[in-house]
Amino acid sequence: MPPDTLTGVLSSVAQRLREDLADVRAEPLRLRARVADLRVEAATEADPPYRLHTLRLYPLETKVKDPRVAAPATRTSGAVPEEAAAVAADAFAELGLVGLIVAGTTGDASVWVTARGWASLDQDEVLLPEHRFPAYSITKLITAIAVLRLVADGRVRLDEPANAYLRTIRLADDAVTVRELLSHTGAVDSPASMFADRVPDLASVTGPVAACGGPRGTFAYGHGGYALLGQLIADVTASRYEDAATRMVLEPLGMSASWFPRSRPATRVTTGHRLTDEGVFERAPTRVFKMPAAGGLWTTAADLVHLGRAWSSLLPDALAREALRPQAERNDGPGGQAGLGWMLNLPKDIAGHPGAGFGFSASLIVRPGLVSPGGSQTWVVLTNRQVLVEPVNERLALPIA
Structure with missing residues (x-):
C-alpha cells in the first residue's frame, strides 16, 4: 500500500483511533477488533519483517433499536461454507440489516446461498434464498456482455463511433466509440433523476440527442452511456433491449429467475428498508430504474452467481x-481500473460491480485468476437496506486467513 494511501485512510479515522480496541480477536499474524464505531481487520506477512498486507476499516451500525431484527432466521441452499456463514452472521449485526443474502461457488462449481433475516418486516416475511432483489448497476454487466456478443458476431466494432449503430437516439458527440461507452470514458451525461414508478420511453429521459458534457477519455462513472448501449443493442437486433438481453445473456447462462420489470414486481420479491433517526426500520419508497440497460435487472443471488461464474x-x-x-x-x-463493463482491482486480482438504490444494495465479485471447473470463483452479497456491502464481499473473496 503506498504511504500516501495509508496516511489518507488513517487520517480520515484519526479521531476514532483515540479509543481503545474492543472485541479483540488476535492471533500472531492477524487481528480483528472494534475501535469506536469501526471494525478493524488487519494481517501481516508470515515472515520477517512481517509487513502489513491487509487493512480494512469499515463503519459499524450503532443506531438500530428496532426489536424486530433481534433474532434473525437463516435459510440456506447448497453446502454453505462455515466461513461464509460466519461472515453473514457478523455482517448482519455489524451493518444493521433487515435481510442479507450471501452466495457463492465451491471448488466443484456448485452454488450455495445463505439468507438471513426478513424479506419484509411489515409482513413478517422471512427472507429465502430464492427471493428476488433489484441488482441496479450490476445490470451494466449484462449490457456489456450483450454488446460484446454483438462484437463477436461482427455486428458491432468496439472502436467504431456508437452513432454508427444508433438509430432512435443519437449521441451529441459523433466521435464517442462503443469501447468508450463500455468503459465509462465517453463523457455521456446521466439523467438527474434515475427512478420512477414505471419505466418510461428512453427518449423522454435522454432526449433525441444525448448530451456529452464531460471530457472524453477520462473515467467518469455514470448511467447515461449504458442507457445508450441498451438502445444500441435494441437498434442492432431490431428488438427491445430487455428481449435481446434475455435472449443473448440471461437464457444462455440459465438465469431463469431474472428479468427486467417495467414496474415494481410483486412475486417473491424483497421490500427495501431504511433506518429512521429513531433507529427503527421503515419501508423504503418503491421505485424501478428508469433505464433498464443501466440498472433495471431484478434477480436472485443464485442467478448472479451464474453470471459471475460463466x-x-x-x-x-x-x-x-x-x-x-x-x-x-x-x-x-488505489489500484482501481475500468474494464469493459467490469470494475477491476488489479492489486487484489478481483473484478466485479456494485449496485445500490432505494432500500437495496448489491455486490458481485469474481476472481478471474481463481477458476473452478465451472468458471471463475464468484461471490454475491444482497441486502434490502442501502448500505456499503463491498467490505462484506471482500471478506468472502479475500479472506485474511
Missing part, C-alpha cells in the same frame, strides 16, 4: 480477456 463462456477467449483488461484508471481508490 459469463466468459458466452464470448471468444480473446474478447473475454479484453473485457478484463484495464481500459481506464478509476478515480475511486
Whole structure:
C-alpha cells in the first residue's frame, strides 16, 4: 500500500483511533477488533519483517433499536461454507440489516446461498434464498456482455463511433466509440433523476440527442452511456433491449429467475428498508430504474452467481480477456481500473460491480485468476437496506486467513 494511501485512510479515522480496541480477536499474524464505531481487520506477512498486507476499516451500525431484527432466521441452499456463514452472521449485526443474502461457488462449481433475516418486516416475511432483489448497476454487466456478443458476431466494432449503430437516439458527440461507452470514458451525461414508478420511453429521459458534457477519455462513472448501449443493442437486433438481453445473456447462462420489470414486481420479491433517526426500520419508497440497460435487472443471488461464474463462456477467449483488461484508471481508490463493463482491482486480482438504490444494495465479485471447473470463483452479497456491502464481499473473496 503506498504511504500516501495509508496516511489518507488513517487520517480520515484519526479521531476514532483515540479509543481503545474492543472485541479483540488476535492471533500472531492477524487481528480483528472494534475501535469506536469501526471494525478493524488487519494481517501481516508470515515472515520477517512481517509487513502489513491487509487493512480494512469499515463503519459499524450503532443506531438500530428496532426489536424486530433481534433474532434473525437463516435459510440456506447448497453446502454453505462455515466461513461464509460466519461472515453473514457478523455482517448482519455489524451493518444493521433487515435481510442479507450471501452466495457463492465451491471448488466443484456448485452454488450455495445463505439468507438471513426478513424479506419484509411489515409482513413478517422471512427472507429465502430464492427471493428476488433489484441488482441496479450490476445490470451494466449484462449490457456489456450483450454488446460484446454483438462484437463477436461482427455486428458491432468496439472502436467504431456508437452513432454508427444508433438509430432512435443519437449521441451529441459523433466521435464517442462503443469501447468508450463500455468503459465509462465517453463523457455521456446521466439523467438527474434515475427512478420512477414505471419505466418510461428512453427518449423522454435522454432526449433525441444525448448530451456529452464531460471530457472524453477520462473515467467518469455514470448511467447515461449504458442507457445508450441498451438502445444500441435494441437498434442492432431490431428488438427491445430487455428481449435481446434475455435472449443473448440471461437464457444462455440459465438465469431463469431474472428479468427486467417495467414496474415494481410483486412475486417473491424483497421490500427495501431504511433506518429512521429513531433507529427503527421503515419501508423504503418503491421505485424501478428508469433505464433498464443501466440498472433495471431484478434477480436472485443464485442467478448472479451464474453470471459471475460463466459469463466468459458466452464470448471468444480473446474478447473475454479484453473485457478484463484495464481500459481506464478509476478515480475511486488505489489500484482501481475500468474494464469493459467490469470494475477491476488489479492489486487484489478481483473484478466485479456494485449496485445500490432505494432500500437495496448489491455486490458481485469474481476472481478471474481463481477458476473452478465451472468458471471463475464468484461471490454475491444482497441486502434490502442501502448500505456499503463491498467490505462484506471482500471478506468472502479475500479472506485474511
